[in-house]
Amino acid sequence: MxxxxxxxxxxxxxxxxxxxxxxxxxxxxxxxxxxxRPYMTYQPFLPEVTAGSVEARHVAVSLRRHLRRTTLIxxxxxxxxxxxxxxxxxxxxxxxxxxxxxxxxxxxxxVTRTFPIPGVADEAIGLKHVEEAVAIRDRLLTAFERASALPPGPQRRRLLTVTVVGGGFTGVEGFGELLSLATALLRSYPELSADELDFHLVEARDRILPEVTDRPGRWVVRHLEERGAHVHLKTQLVSAEGGHIVLSTGEEYDNHLLIWTAGNQxxxxxxxxxxxxxxxxxxxxxxxxxxxxxxxxxxxxxxxxxxxxxxxxxxxxxxxxxxxxxxxxxxxxxxxxxxxxxxxxRGKRTRPYVHHSLGTIATLGLGKGIFQYRRLVIKGFAAWVIHRGYHVLAIPTWERKIRVLLIWAAATLFGRDIVSLLSVQHPRAAFVAATLGSMHGTSQATALRSDPADSDADGDGDPPPSLGGRSLEGR
CATH class of the missing domain: 3.50.50.60 (FAD/NAD(P)-binding domain)
Structure with a gap:
């Protein structure tokens, strides 16, 4: 054989x-x-995973379940x-x-393209894999929970500050979805106001979404800015050390969530x-x-x-x-x-690969999007519907299509789930706290703070970030 x-x-x-x-x-x-990895990730849905519009497991297609006659290593x-x-x-x-x-x-x-920028390796999260999308969502939800318990001021504003580096499709879609989620969360957190949200999109070129033409690209910038975002064009990230962002324009601010989507290599x-x-x-x-x-x-x-x-x-x-x-x-x-x-x-002739583009489409948040096919440009809700329709057809297997449709239907009736499960990244933390508390006669909270493995190394209240990257074969 x-x-x-x-x-x-x-x-x-x-x-x-x-x-x-x-x-x-x-x-x-x-x-x-x-x-x-034992699954294929449907990456176009990762921005919606960050916003809670799609469940994480629904964008992962099991290789063993669908490749039954293939040996998997x-x-x-x-x-x-x-x-x-x-x-x-x-x-x-x-x-x-x-x-x-x-x-x-x-x-x-x-693989993700990175640059030797101070602080990026310690602070940033990518948006190429489902684990990263889940971590981004949970960190934003946890930040809202923590900010709601603080008085107005710099510390609370920092928790509500998000920076996305990279203005391609992944960066813009992820940015738009997170902004949409954050805006929706304000209804559940009356202590917080829209003025305290501080979202920054940083792009080194003079435009975003290079796959669309100039005019639709400019419209996306205006659309995001009208929603309260800051779009920094012809700007580079200089430093992110300690969560403090320094841009090439000289602007500086404290940041809580840094997302890196500056292309592939x-x-x-x-x-x-x-x-x-x-x-x-x-x-x-x-x-x-x-x-x-x-x-x-x-x-x-x-x-x-x-x-x-x-x-x-x-x-x-x-x-x-x-x-x-x-x-x-x-x-x-x-x-x-x-x-x-x-x-x-079988000794037959092979055929060349030819595919005429079906157009480009991007989601900019719940109910918002942009679609371009040659000179035809559709914006807003209609583009968002096209985006969802195309991708639910494109995701492989009927099982995954149905699961995604069901979660969208549930979200239409009940809204997005806003429960953060950030603690799953450190599943032993509670057990370690209880064990140390019993050994030393201290409370669980004191025991947890005393355990260096589960401590907050950077002082921002987050668990230690996971920097495990995709292997060389990953997409």
Whole structure:
């Protein structure tokens, strides 16, 4: 049997494996997926997870539940040696493994792009994975609870201050959803006022949402500012040490929640740990049929798609253009890649990947959005409805579609759930407090403060931040 190895279980990897299961005959080939996480994250819904409009588990599609004829290996690929048809896998436990293959499909995705800015590594949370979205939501809800018990002043204002760095789709959608949630929370916290909310969106370029044209982009800026937000264009974050934000414009303020969405960069394994050809950006050189290589020299039995591949955009008006790294392309590339792998396996012709954009759409909070298809621009509630309709159709499996629709229906009747479960990030805290309290005859509260493992290192009242990052295969 032919051995097909898929590196990464994100959009492109999941859809490639899913389609291969449907297209391959039994005993024609065996498929293996290597990814450290047991699920695929539907990232377009992460901003709504931060706002409590979608439950976290509903954006995670179980690999084991839906890839029943695929072998799943929980681990991170750290080296690809195509000359010997093998990869090195680092599992969570135990020694590294060497896995052989006949055909490799690399859909390892990209990793978050960061810069050596003081304080960012200690203070910031990304918005690329479901765990990050949940942490952001819980921290905002906890901040409201704490602020409501304080008198008006700098400490209370700091708790209600949020900064998002990055004006792309993830940053703008996350910013808009959090602003919508914060505004809605004021109804449940009469002690607080809208004037105390301090939301900042920081973008180094002179515009946000580069995928839309200038006029809709300017409208989004005005829309956010009319809702009380501060949009800083042509501005960079200089420092975030101790929760104190310093911008390149000279503006400074104390901040509670810092969210980093300043784009992606090439996967380190793709860029530096493979003998397959990559370009100057650290992306695989890919032909139109998604085979690695060039039109003149294809690499046998090697394929790539998604954010780790420079896929030619045959539908673009500009020669040499590449597909943009978004879910719309990754999903369709995965489907085309599976069809081409099967065709190649059976000695048939492969087909090029061609996809004409369906437009760009962004949610800006509950009931607010923007949609653009060529010259057609739709704003406000209608765009928000289109956003929800498209993504509930796009999220894989009917099970997930139904779950998302049910939670939206419940929210329409009863509103968003505003319970914070920040303590789940430290599940042993209460037990440790009780144990130490019994040992030393102190109260649980005193015991908890005396335990350095669960103490508040930075003095802002938050549990120690979790900086565990996505492995190299994650999307």
């Amino acid at each position: 032919r051995r097909i190895l898929i590196v990464g279980g994100g959009y492109a990897g999941f859809y490639t494996a899913w389609r291969l299961e449907k297209r391959l005959r039994r005993h024609e080939a065996e498929v293996t997926v290597v990814d450290p 929980a681990g991170s690929v750290i080296d690809i040696d195509h000359a010997h048809r093998s990869v090195t896998v680092r599992p969570a436990d135990g020694p590294d493994l060497t896995i052989g293959y006949d055909t490799i499909v690399v859909t390892a995705g990209a 090439s996967n380190p394994v793709v860029a530096r740990h493979t003998d397959l050809p990559v370009d100057e950006d650290g992306l695989f050189q890919v032909r139109a049929d998604l085979r690695i290589g060039t039109d003149d020299a294809a690499i046998p039995d090697a394929w790539a798609a998604g954010d780790n591949a420079a896929v030619p955009d045959l539908a673009a008006d500009v020669a040499g253009a590449r597909t943009v790294p978004n879910a719309q392309h990754a999903v369709r590339q995965g489907k085309r890649l599976a069809a081409n792998v099967v065709a190649d396996l």
